[in-house]
Amino acid sequence: EAQVTQNPRYLITVTGKKLTVTCSQNMNHEYMSWYRQDPGLGLRQIYYSMNVEVTDKGDVPEGYKVSRKEKRNFPLILESPSPNQTSLYFCASSFRTSGNEQFFGPGTRLTVL
Amino acid sequence: QKEVEQNSGPLSVPEGAIASLNCTYSDRGSQSFFWYRQYSGKSPELIMSIYSNGDKEDGRFTAQLNKASQYVSLLIRDSQPSDSATYLCAVNGPGTSGSRLTFGEGTQLTVNP
Numbered sequence: 001e002a003q004v005t006q007n008p009r010y011l012i013t014v015t016g017k018k019l020t021v022t023c024s025q026n027m028n029h030e031y032m033s034w035y036r037q038d039p040g041l042g043l044r045q046i047y048y049s050m051n052v053e054v055t056d057k058g059d060v061p062e063g064y065k066v067s068r069k070e071k072r073n074f075p076l077i078l079e080s081p082s083p084n085q086t087s088l089y090f091c092a093s094s095f096r097t098s099g100n101e102q103f104f105g106p107g108t109r110l111t112v113l
Numbered sequence: 114q115k116e117v118e119q120n121s122g123p124l125s126v127p128e129g130a131i132a133s134l135n136c137t138y139s140d141r142g143s144q145s146f147f148w149y150r151q152y153s154g155k156s157p158e159l160i161m162s163i164y165s166n167g168d169k170e171d172g173r174f175t176a177q178l179n180k181a182s183q184y185v186s187l188l189i190r191d192s193q194p195s196d197s198a199t200y201l202c203a204v205n206g207p208g209t210s211g212s213r214l215t216f217g218e219g220t221q222l223t224v225n226p
Contacts, residue, residue, distance in 0.1 A: 033214070042218035043157070043201065058213065090156055101147070102214060104156035 002027045004105035006091050012111045013081055021076045021108050023091030031094045032074040033058070033102070034066065036087040043090070049074055081112040116140065117204050119217035127225050132189040134220050136202030139183070145205035146178055148187045150198045151219070157201055161187060192224040 004025045013019055025032065033048040035058075045058030049068040063085055065077040074093075078085060089108045094100040120135045134148070145164055149157035161176040163169045163185065169176045175188040185204075189196055202217040 035216075040218065043216040045213060045215070048213070059215075100145075101159045101162060104158070107156050 002103070004091055004093055004103050006089075006105040006108050008108060009106060010109050012113065014113050015082055016080050019078050019081060019110075021078075021089060021091075021110070023074045023076065023105060024072050025074075025091075025093040025103070026072065027093060027095075027103065028071065029093035029103075030071070030096050031100070031102075032068065033092045034064070034074070034076050035090045035092065036060065036085075037090065037107075038087050046076070046089075081110075083112045086110060086112050115217075116215045117202055117217040119200075119202050119220045122220040123223060124220055125223045125225060126192050128192060128194060130192050130224075132192045132196065132222055132224070134187040134189075134200050134202075134222070136185045136187075136204075136217055137183055138185070138202075138204045138215075140204070141180070141183065143183075143204045146176070146185045147203040147205075147214075148174075148176060148185075149201040149203060149216075151201060152198045189222075192222075194224050194226050197223050 007022045030051045034046040035043045037043045044060045046064050047066040049055045052068055052071050055066050091105040092102040094102045117138050126132045148161040150160045151157045161174055163176040163178045166178050166180050173190045177186045199219040199221045201219045203214050
């Protein structure tokens, strides 16, 4: 089944404790992206990757890191999480660019205390 | 001015009526336009994409694009309670070669039986 998977689905952590949210897709997509969704602010892009080893900042990259060492994986790293990073996070992928249909993962609900 | 703006909602229509969702965007260079549906607690799923001026129909859904007015809309005919969700307008751009997808805040639609 073609899909985007994210882990964990739910996470409660404390300020400053490094965490990684994994994202994997099995559709051989070149483009992958991370979004956060907050009430009243909609979906905002954090980082995106056009292909392996090619990443770039989106609208709200502060406090996040990403890497794209393999085509299928695009982990999101929070080196020192803070409460303002409490949010619902979505990973998405598409065939080539954001101009193609993006397929979303199920989401990760993160709470930083 | 926000890059992508949607009518604020929430929008409530009776079952069987036409629901009209509107979206404007700021970047004239935008090339790809999408409507996603998001049920509460779920990830966004694509329901329509449109790339050229005019109408595009798919079942009960019609997307309309007017690049001169920088306007895209979604009509849902014969609305059903199962259409109750938040609808997100997304625009490919701005100003890059397809690397970013910008979302509006969404319009919450309720279809009353």
